[in-house]
Amino acid sequence: MKNEVHNSHLSAANSQLSVICKNIVKTYNKGEVKAVNAVSFDVQKGELFGLIGPDGAGKTSIFRILTTLLLADSGTARVEGLDVANDYREIRNMVGYMPGKFSLYQDLTVEENLRFFATVFGTSIEDNYELIKDIYDQIKPFNNRRAGKLSGGMKQKLALCCALIHKPTVLFLDEPTTGVDVVSRKEFWEMLDRLKKQGITIVVSTPYMDEATLCDRIALIQNGSIMSIDTPDNIVKSFPKPLFAAKADNIYTLLQDLRSADEVESCYPFGEYLHLTVKTATSDIDSIKQIAGKDTVNGLEVKRIGPTIEDSFIRLMNEDNVKENTKEKADGK
Amino acid sequence: MKTLGFILQKEFRQILRDKTILAMMFAMPIMQLVILPLAANFEVKNVNVAYVDHDHSSYSKELADKIASSGYFKMLGNSSSYGEALEMIEYGTADLVLEIPSGFERNLVREKYQKVNLSVDAINGTKSSLGSVYLMQVIAEFNRNLDVNIKSPNGKTAVPRAKISVKNINWYNPRAEYKYYMVPGILVLLLTLIGGFITALNIVREKEIGTIEQINVTPIQKWQFILGKLIPFWLIGMIVFTLGLLVMYLVYSISPQGGLLILYTFGAVYLIALLGFGLLISTFADTQLQAMFIAFFFMMIFMLMSGFFTSTDSMPDWAIAVSNLTPVTHFIKVVRLIVLKGAEFAQLKRELVYLALFAIALNGFAIWNYRKTT
Numbered sequence: 001m002k003n004e005v006h007n008s009h010l011s012a013a014n015s016q017l018s019v020i021c022k023n024i025v026k027t028y029n030k031g032e033v034k035a036v037n038a039v040s041f042d043v044q045k046g047e048l049f050g051l052i053g054p055d056g057a058g059k060t061s062i063f064r065i066l067t068t069l070l071l072a073d074s075g076t077a078r079v080e081g082l083d084v085a086n087d088y089r090e091i092r093n094m095v096g097y098m099p100g101k102f103s104l105y106q107d108l109t110v111e112e113n114l115r116f117f118a119t120v121f122g123t124s125i126e127d128n129y130e131l132i133k134d135i136y137d138q139i140k141p142f143n144n145r146r147a148g149k150l151s152g153g154m155k156q157k158l159a160l161c162c163a164l165i166h167k168p169t170v171l172f173l174d175e176p177t178t179g180v181d182v183v184s185r186k187e188f189w190e191m192l193d194r195l196k197k198q199g200i201t202i203v204v205s206t207p208y209m210d211e212a213t214l215c216d217r218i219a220l221i222q223n224g225s226i227m228s229i230d231t232p233d234n235i236v237k238s239f240p241k242p243l244f245a246a247k248a249d250n251i252y253t254l255l256q257d258l259r260s261a262d263e264v265e266s267c268y269p270f271g272e273y274l275h276l277t278v279k280t281a282t283s284d285i286d287s288i289k290q291i292a293g294k295d296t297v298n299g300l301e302v303k304r305i306g307p308t309i310e311d312s313f314i315r316l317m318n319e320d321n322v323k324e325n326t327k328e329k330a331d332g333k
Numbered sequence: 334m335k336t337l338g339f340i341l342q343k344e345f346r347q348i349l350r351d352k353t354i355l356a357m358m359f360a361m362p363i364m365q366l367v368i369l370p371l372a373a374n375f376e377v378k379n380v381n382v383a384y385v386d387h388d389h390s391s392y393s394k395e396l397a398d399k400i401a402s403s404g405y406f407k408m409l410g411n412s413s414s415y416g417e418a419l420e421m422i423e424y425g426t427a428d429l430v431l432e433i434p435s436g437f438e439r440n441l442v443r444e445k446y447q448k449v450n451l452s453v454d455a456i457n458g459t460k461s462s463l464g465s466v467y468l469m470q471v472i473a474e475f476n477r478n479l480d481v482n483i484k485s486p487n488g489k490t491a492v493p494r495a496k497i498s499v500k501n502i503n504w505y506n507p508r509a510e511y512k513y514y515m516v517p518g519i520l521v522l523l524l525t526l527i528g529g530f531i532t533a534l535n536i537v538r539e540k541e542i543g544t545i546e547q548i549n550v551t552p553i554q555k556w557q558f559i560l561g562k563l564i565p566f567w568l569i570g571m572i573v574f575t576l577g578l579l580v581m582y583l584v585y586s587i588s589p590q591g592g593l594l595i596l597y598t599f600g601a602v603y604l605i606a607l608l609g610f611g612l613l614i615s616t617f618a619d620t621q622l623q624a625m626f627i628a629f630f631f632m633m634i635f636m637l638m639s640g641f642f643t644s645t646d647s648m649p650d651w652a653i654a655v656s657n658l659t660p661v662t663h664f665i666k667v668v669r670l671i672v673l674k675g676a677e678f679a680q681l682k683r684e685l686v687y688l689a690l691f692a693i694a695l696n697g698f699a700i701w702n703y704r705k706t707t
Binding site: 069089092093103105117119122162 | 335336339340343346347350351542543544546547549550551552553
């Protein structure tokens with residue numbers, strides 16, 4: 001009853017939001033380690049939202065705060081209009097959480113795990129069979145196998161089934177595809193897409209930049225801070241400079257040469273190519289070749305390319321580092 | 334309540350599935366109960382005596398025969414010198430050296446006074462102290478019955494001196510058999526092991542594997558989770574207790590003198606206290622290895638200070654205080670009182686209160702700490 005009164009205070013715009021995070025801060029070791037630093041973001045209802053960042057960026061801490069497993073030091077977070085600190089009981093009934101580490105009972109079989117999690121939510125496999133059917137069908141042949149004996153991909157599918165069995169409104173998936181083979185990863189994202197179509201809000205984290213484009217919106221996160229939140233397209237579009245890819249027979253000397261050249265703003269290896277931007281706004285391939293020393297380098301190849309999420313991420317990360325460095329200098333450190 | 338049912342179902346499924354743990358919980362205690370009391374025996378027998386006889390008289394031979402026939406000693410032939418006998422102690426073949434000086438018989442008759450030399454290997458404290466006491470008793474007895482003390486020189490019998498003769502009767506354990514003392518104690522220790530160790534390890538395992546995370550995001554409440562853990566192990570503990578009593582009856586033919594009901598009442602309360610102890614360990618430990626070490630540390634204290642091996646009465650005051658602060662001490666005492674002495678409830682009321690206090694304190698502290706950590 002109290003919650004309903006509470007919810008009515010929320011503005012109309014907020015009622016479209018499934019997850020609200022405001023200035024969440026979480027530190028460990030008595031403030032020594034800042035895991036989450038004033039993170040704010042919103043997730044729309046029915047959205048597939050991605051937290052993209054490397055290991056140790058603070059993704060898991062954010063997930064644990066949103067799933068009521070961890071209390072934030074400061075800031076507020078709401079899931080479906082409920083406060084994570086005060087209304088944790090209601091939240092636990094309506095969210096599904098799949099931790100990054102496989103956390104089901106390894107000594108129980110596939111079916112026993114699923115049945116157990118269904119029953120503790122007061123439901124049964126049969127009641128919500130429709131929701132998990134696509135995924136469950138793939139692991140059903142192993143119904144009597146112990147969960148610990150499943151392959152990595154199958155474990156993920158079982159974990160997803162268990163997270164879905166009570167028909168959650170919001171699904172939190174913490175690095176669901178880490179350590180899973182390419183084919184299973186692809187399948188997994190297709191499953192997420194189908195779940196989204198059923199109206200479930202999905203918050204997913206991943207260290208893989210290529211998976212970012214599969215989300216509706218993403219937040220790029222690094223060292224506990226969000227660097228940018230937007231759709232993957234917009235993030236790529238906002239890349240301010242022309243981006244080039246270069247390669248030569250000896251790619252290592254090319255990298256060193258380019259990095260020491262004054263005109264080059266940034267240069268880093270990316271697959272078999274080097275990606276680089278220059279300080280001027282030129283988009284002329286020849287001038288890049290000039291910088292690389294086209295007459296002396298064997299097998300030099302330069303082309304103009306469109307940036308990917310990873311390029312955006314590296315650029316944002318470097319900008320952050322520069323900002324931090326200048327700030328530290330200003331502080332006299 | 335329904336949720337608790339599902340949790341219990343899951344717990345039992347897991348426990349029954351782990352064949353190793355299951356065997357550890359049921360087969361091991363029974364094996365230990367069968368084997369340990371036979372081996373762990375504090376009665377001192379077979380004390381090896383090196384007898385160095387410099388006198389070779391009828392008296393010295395008589396003494397040697399008396400020692401040999403007492404049943405506690407093994408005579409190791411005649412050593413020709415004290416040095417030789419001491420060497421036997423150094424090699425560990427002898428425990429005691431009894432040296433009879435030359436002129437032993439003559440001095441006894443003439444001077445009515447003679448010293449003998451007794452050297453004891455004190456590495457094994459119990460054996461040496463009990464062995465030397467036994468030996469001195471034998472010598473005293475020998476002394477009393479010497480002809481010179483009984484007969485007067487001129488052939489007339491002397492007036493016998495007034496003697497106090499002491500006869501022992503061992504109450505509650507007529508033949509003073511060690512097993513009666515050991516078996517109930519071992520039964521208690523095994524119960525402690527199940528209740529304290531396995532519960533702690535089981536809960537910590539959920540932490541270690543991470544399953545507790547998955548449980549925490551479900552509507553399962555903490556009390557349901559805790560009860561879901563404690564109830565199965567309480568039941569297992571009671572089954573082990575029953576099996577232990579059966580072994581006690583079938584193998585050692587010890588049947589409790591007191592009522593079974595009162596024995597089970599104490600067992601039930603004791604297990605609740607122990608489960609609280611296990612739960613408490615699990616709130617401190619993050620890994621099974623940590624839990625193992627914490628539990629082992631306390632287990633050693635419980636074993637050595639609970640009056641299981643050594644009587645608590647002979648401990649220093651501080652040790653008695655520590656000993657009284659462990660639930661094991663009280664339960665061992667109670668089980669011995671009920672099984673051997675047939676104590677009734679009225680006599681044990683205080684112990685029940687102690688155990689109940691332990692149960693409340695340990696569980697309360699555990700739950701309080703559990704709340705704090707998560």
